Amino acid sequence: MEEKKLQLRFYNTLSKKKDVFQAQPNKRVTFYTCGPTAYEPANLSLCRRFIVSDLIVRYLESKGLTVESYMNFTDLDDNTIAGADKADQSLKEFTSRYIDGFMAAIDGLGVKRATGYPLASEHVADMIEITHELIHKGYAYEKNGSIYFDISKFKRYGRLSGIDLSKIQLGHTVDLDNYEKDNPRDFTLLKRSTLAELKKGVFFETDWGNVRPGWHIECSAMSTRYLGETLDIHTSSRDLIFPHHENEIAIAEALTDKPLARYWLHSELLLVDGKKMSSENNNVVTLDDVILRGFTAREVRFMILSVHYRKPLNFSFKRLVNVRTALRRIDEFTCKLLCLPPGKPHPEVAAFVTTMEEQFFEAMDDDLNVSKAMGAVYNFIKKTQPILHVNHLDQDQKQYVLASFKRLNQILGIFRLKGCPLAPGVNDLIARREQARKEKNWQEADNARDELLRRGVQIIDTITGPVWKPLREE
RNA sequence: GGCGGCGUAGCCAAGCGGCUAAGGCACUGGUCUGCAAAACCAUGAUUCAGCGGUUCAAAUCCGCUCGCCGCCUCCA
Numbered sequence: 001m002e003e004k005k006l007q008l009r010f011y012n013t014l015s016k017k018k019d020v021f022q023a024q025p026n027k028r029v030t031f032y033t034c035g036p037t038a039y040e041p042a043n044l045s046l047c048r049r050f051i052v053s054d055l056i057v058r059y060l061e062s063k064g065l066t067v068e069s070y071m072n073f074t075d076l077d078d079n080t081i082a083g084a085d086k087a088d089q090s091l092k093e094f095t096s097r098y099i100d101g102f103m104a105a106i107d108g109l110g111v112k113r114a115t116g117y118p119l120a121s122e123h124v125a126d127m128i129e130i131t132h133e134l135i136h137k138g139y140a141y142e143k144n145g146s147i148y149f150d151i152s153k154f155k156r157y158g159r160l161s162g163i164d165l166s167k168i169q170l171g172h173t174v175d176l177d178n179y180e181k182d183n184p185r186d187f188t189l190l191k192r193s194t195l196a197e198l199k200k201g202v203f204f205e206t207d208w209g210n211v212r213p214g215w216h217i218e219c220s221a222m223s224t225r226y227l228g229e230t231l232d233i234h235t236s237s238r239d240l241i242f243p244h245h246e247n248e249i250a251i252a253e254a255l256t257d258k259p260l261a262r263y264w265l266h267s268e269l270l271l272v273d274g275k276k277m278s279s280e281n282n283n284v285v286t287l288d289d290v291i292l293r294g295f296t297a298r299e300v301r302f303m304i305l306s307v308h309y310r311k312p313l314n315f316s317f318k319r320l321v322n323v324r325t326a327l328r329r330i331d332e333f334t335c336k337l338l339c340l341p342p343g344k345p346h347p348e349v350a351a352f353v354t355t356m357e358e359q360f361f362e363a364m365d366d367d368l369n370v371s372k373a374m375g376a377v378y379n380f381i382k383k384t385q386p387i388l389h390v391n392h393l394d395q396d397q398k399q400y401v402l403a404s405f406k407r408l409n410q411i412l413g414i415f416r417l418k419g420c421p422l423a424p425g426v427n428d429l430i431a432r433r434e435q436a437r438k439e440k441n442w443q444e445a446d447n448a449r450d451e452l453l454r455r456g457v458q459i460i461d462t463i464t465g466p467v468w469k470p471l472r473e474e
Numbered sequence: 475g476g477c478g479g480c481g482u483a484g485c486c487a488a489g490c491g492g493c494u495a496a497g498g499c500a501c502u503g504g505u506c507u508g509c510a511a512a513a514c515c516a517u518g519a520u521u522c523a524g525c526g527g528u529u530c531a532a533a534u535c536c537g538c539u540c541g542c543c544g545c546c547u548c549c550a
Binding site for chain 1: 488
């Protein structure tokens with residue numbers, strides 16, 4: 001049946017294959033993304049996480065599903081505490097500055113706002129309660145004022161990451177001397193407060209003394225608090241699979257005995273010169289850096305979007321230049337579509353639109369294959385652009401094409417479909433240039449064109465007269 | 475050491491057992507244009523990191539080798 005062909009499939013890290021996405025009968029999807037830590041500005045790696053989450057959400061919505069999405073901000077951990085200390089600010093002051101920055105990046109990138117953005121610091125009571133229950137159930141133990149999760153008690157451990165606990169290298173990223181675990185493989189749920197934290201007032205009173213939550217329990221607590229015991233989709237980037245997501249699963253499933261999430265989706269890393277973008281590699285490029293270099297958030301969005309989310313994306317400024325030209329061609333097309341006066345009808349355009357949409361959605365259904373989906377768009381433009389150029393679309397057909405682009409743009413958020421806004425003076429200049437051209441006064445015509453360029457307006461001459469588009473978006 | 479990923483034209487990137495290996499960018503030539511910009515037309519891989527194997531058939535499956543990368547329990 002045709003239904004089969006149009007099924008949406010996601011690569012599920014849990015099953016290690018593409019699974020058909022089965023929504024709940026009520027057509028609601030619960031969706032959680034592990035968000036950033038509020039101690040550094042949004043870098044491109046993080047932008048990828050935002051954009052991939054956004055793409056998944058938008059695509060589900062295009063299928064008629066209602067998505068309840070949450071992304072946390074980690075505002076209570078080693079880095080935020082250390083950062084606040086160094087900046088001589090309260091934790092709240094320090095983290096809120098970065099959280100505001102994240103929200104600005106989210107908006108700038110055209111990422112739809114999530115249903116909610118919970119803060120770890122506001123859910124500590126839930127975390128303490130979870131810890132109580134875990135101890136009660138025998139999954140956790142207290143030692144010297146810290147609470148650890150006893151991994152040997154959770155039999156399903158390692159299913160997501162495929163890790164074999166007996167073969168991992170211990171102490172690879174952790175100084176085990178700082179802990180007093182029964183087993184070095186155990187992880188921290190609540191950590192005894194340090195003297196510095198106590199001084200600063202960053203601590204929480206419990207039966208075991210003053211503590212501070214560890215990272216893993218924060219996400220378990222927030223995701224289940226807002227979305228229930230089993231989420232439909234849990235996502236983030238692949239470097240979080242182990243230990244973070246493995247531990248989130250251990251906590252939540254030890255508690256409820258139900259799967260934490262039905263589908264686990266992980267985006268690949270963003271690299272610079274083949275290496276992970278990270279402070280350790282000293283190659284972090286922030287969104288602001290890129291904008292300072294004259295690129296736009298839209299260009300960043302398109303760069304990230306046009307590589308499949310499960311493929312590593314090697315960032316370079318050269319690549320952004322490449323993206324800019326690709327985008328120019330698309331902009332030119334939509335500009336002509338919107339601004340050129342209607343002409344004669346064309347017999348095949350409706351069929352071109354149908355083909356494009358079929359190919360587009362088929363590609364997207366297959367684990368969000370955006371590269372292939374964009375291929376369908378380019379093929380359409382290639383076939384339609386010359387028709388448009390000789391003014392061979394009537395008003396209805398233009399609207400038909402436009403409606404299709406609007407549908408696709410609900411998912412991509414890339415096209416410029418706002419029409420030709422009439423900036424004061426611009427029309428006069430265009431008219432003046434046309435008049436001069438008619439009189440073969442080339443000097444005057446070029447002056448007008450230069451003036452338009454100075455105002456950020458580019459003229460595109462066509463057979464049926466000039467159209468114009470902004471050189472750069474805002 | 476364990477687990478996992480990547481390697482397709484100058485660059486980016488689809489294809490994951492069988493129609494001529496999508497598409498984008500760049501280059502070059504041409505059409506159009508007052509000039510320009512854009513657009514349009516034409517032009518690229520006997521070959522998919524390498525070597526073997528399976529098969530009537532492999533970029534696609536299997537094995538080995540090479541190169542690069544990620545994770546290994548409070549970095550997030």
